[in-house]
Amino acid sequence: MLRRALNRVQENWKSYRHRFVPWVVLNLSKNEKTLRQVTDRSKDKLVPDQEVSESLLQLFSVLLRSHGADHEELRGAQSHLLRKETTKQHQCEQEAMLRSLGFCIARKPSTLPFAGTGVFVTKGCVSKGATVAMYPGTVYQAYEPILLQSIRNPFVFRCIDGVLIDGNDKGISKVVFKSCSGRDRMGPFLMSDTSWLSSSPQNPLAVGQYVNNCSNEYPANVCYQEFDVPDKFPIMLRQYLPNVNYSTDSQRPLRCVVLVSLRDITAGEELFSNYFTIVH
Numbered sequence: 001m002l003r004r005a006l007n008r009v010q011e012n013w014k015s016y017r018h019r020f021v022p023w024v025v026l027n028l029s030k031n032e033k034t035l036r037q038v039t040d041r042s043k044d045k046l047v048p049d050q051e052v053s054e055s056l057l058q059l060f061s062v063l064l065r066s067h068g069a070d071h072e073e074l075r076g077a078q079s080h081l082l083r084k085e086t087t088k089q090h091q092c093e094q095e096a097m098l099r100s101l102g103f104c105i106a107r108k109p110s111t112l113p114f115a116g117t118g119v120f121v122t123k124g125c126v127s128k129g130a131t132v133a134m135y136p137g138t139v140y141q142a143y144e145p146i147l148l149q150s151i152r153n154p155f156v157f158r159c160i161d162g163v164l165i166d167g168n169d170k171g172i173s174k175v176v177f178k179s180c181s182g183r184d185r186m187g188p189f190l191m192s193d194t195s196w197l198s199s200s201p202q203n204p205l206a207v208g209q210y211v212n213n214c215s216n217e218y219p220a221n222v223c224y225q226e227f228d229v230p231d232k233f234p235i236m237l238r239q240y241l242p243n244v245n246y247s248t249d250s251q252r253p254l255r256c257v258v259l260v261s262l263r264d265i266t267a268g269e270e271l272f273s274n275y276f277t278i279v280h
C-alpha cells in the first residue's frame with residue numbers, strides 16, 4: 001500500500017519537466033493553475049531547434065563583429081577609461097541585440113512583490129516564437145554529483161532527462177563555472193562565456209536564470225526549451241555560449257536551455273515562465 005503510494009508520487013514527480021526544487025515544494029499547492037500542461041514530450045518544443053540555432057548565430061555574429069570593431073577603436077585607450085569602456089561595451093551589446101533580434105532585455109526589480117530581480121523587455125517588440133533569453137550555467141549530467149552546489153541554491157534548473165543546469169552567479173557555483181570554462185579553452189578560442197557571472201554579460205540573452213515564475217495575475221509569456229548545441233556550431237561563436245559541461249567526459253552535445261516567447265511581448269513587460277510543466 002505504502003509502496004504503491006510512493007510509486008505514484010514518484011511517477012508524478014517524474015512527469016514534471018522543469019523545476020526549481022525548493023520552489024516547487026513550497027509553492028506548487030498554492031499555484032496549481034499556473035502549471036504548464038504538455039500532452040507529449042515530443043510536443044514540448046515550441047519552435048524547431050533550427051530556428052533557435054539561427055537566432056543565436058545571427059546575434060553571436062553581430063556581437064563578434066561589434067566586439068571586434070569596438071576593440072580596434074579602444075586599442076591604446078588609457079586605463080582610466082575602463083569605466084567608459086564597460087558602458088560602451090554594454091551599449092554595443094544592447095545595439096547588437098536590437099539590430100539582430102529586434103528587441104532588448106535587461107534585469108530590473110520584479111513587478112511582483114518579494115520576487116527580487118526579474119527580466120524585462122526594455123526596447124522593441126518580441127514576436128511569438130522568438131528566442132528571448134538563455135539559461136546560463138554549469139551543466140551536470142543526471143549521474144554527476146551536485147550536492148554542495150545545490151544547497152540553498154534556487155537557480156538549479158532540471159530538464160526532463162535529469163540534466164541539471166546551475167545558473168547561480170555567486171559562491172561555489174561561480175567558482176565551478178569559471179574553472180570548467182578555463183579548462184575547456186581550445187587554443188585561442190574560448191568555448192563558453194563567463195561574463196554572465198557579472199552585471200554586464202557579453203551575450204545579453206544570458207540572463208534567463210532571473211526570469212520569475214508566473215502567477216494568476218501575470219500568466220507565462222515565455223517557456224523553457226532545451227537546445228543541444230550541434231557539432232557544426234562555429235568554434236568562433238562558441239565564446240558566447242553561457243553554458244559549460246561540469247565533466248570533460250560527457251559524450252553528449254552541450255546542453256543549453258533557451259526561453260521562447262509564447263506570444264508577442266512589448267517593451268515594458270516583465271518575462272514570466274512556468275517553473276513547472278507536466279508532461280502527460
Ligand SMILES: C[S@@+](CC[C@H](N)C(=O)[O-])C[C@H]1O[C@@H](n2cnc3c(N)ncnc32)[C@H](O)[C@@H]1O
Pocket residue numbers: 020023110112113114115116117118154155209210211212213214215
Ligand atoms: C531562479 S530564481 C529567479 C530570480 C530571483 N527573482 C532573484 O532575484 O534571484 C527563483 C527564485 O525567485 C523567486 N521567485 C520566482 N518567481 C516568483 C514569484 N512568482 N513570486 C515570488 N517569488 C518568486 C523565488 O525566491 C525563487 O526561489
